[in-house]
Amino acid sequence: MIERRPFNGLGGANHGWLDAKHHFSFASYHDAQRMGWGALRVWNDDTIAANTGFPPHPHSDMEIITYVREGAITHQDNLGNRGRTEAGDVQVMSAGTGIQHAEYNLEPGTTRIFQIWIIPDQRGGAPTWGAKPFPKGDRAGRFVVLASGAQGDEDALPIRADARVLGLTLAAGETAQYELGEDRFGYLVPAKGVAEVNGVRVEERDGAAIRNERTLTVTALEDVELVLVDTAA
Incomplete structure (x- = not known):
């Protein structure tokens, strides 16, 4: 089952x-049919104006992954962490018992991010908190694990959940596969471009909620950059 969410x-x-x-x-938007997907609770597509951002605010008991689509985001928190994460790269914050953080776009232009909560x-x-570069060339034609709570994913940023966040870039006409497994929940969003997932067309920034699909076959209908979350129930 793949449900496209335009x-x-x-x-x-x-x-x-x-x-x-x-x-x-999320926040003032409520849809009783869209409260999450497996352990995935939030997927926000945020466009942040230059020299603005989220002022200090608290979180607890959530794995918060930020995928930067365009521009850069600058993080600071009450643990003393500070870092700038650029387009294509990823930061992870495990809120645990509690953390206060701020996220600012200190760039001269617009920043666009996916904010994912698990x-x-x-x-x-x-x-x-941690951040890591993931060059797009390294994930050309194949899925690369960006953040994970699974054993064997030592190159990924760690999260405290039975979940993986993966990135993929494909040139038009190329195909890649991912073994999701029938007992898993998948959620896929193209950051750029258009793809076909097991025969379902998914446009740029659409969501695809995936269930009971053991193998995902992704074909790029045009050059595509996408993010996939694979979680337990």
Whole structure:
């Protein structure tokens, strides 16, 4: 089963400095049919104006993954961490027992991100933050694990959940496969371009909610850059 969720049908809010689209219920947007997908709780498509951003605010008991689509995001938190994550790269914050952080676009132009929240396997634990570059050339034609709670994914940023976040780039006409497994939940979004997933066309910034599909076959209908989340129930 693959349910395409068109970008123009997503919930959201435009705050001026922030234009946010929500694949799942978030803040003032509520849809009882879209409260999450497996352990995936939030997928926000955020467009952040230059020299603005999210001021300091708290989180706890959530794995928060930021995939930068365009521009860069600068992170700072009450643990003393500070870092700038550029387009194509990823940062992960394990909120654990509690963390206060801010995310700013300090660039001269617009920044666009996917903000992904995954429910951790257990509550608590010391909060952490980390970031890592993932050159797009390294994931040309194949899925690369960006963040993971699975053993064997040592090159990925760690998260405290039975989940993986993966990236893939394909040139038009190319195909890649991923073994999801029938007991897993998948959610896929093209950051750029158009793809076909097991015969279902998915446009740029659409969501594809995937269930009971053991193998995913992704074909690029045009040059495509996409993100896939693979989680337990």
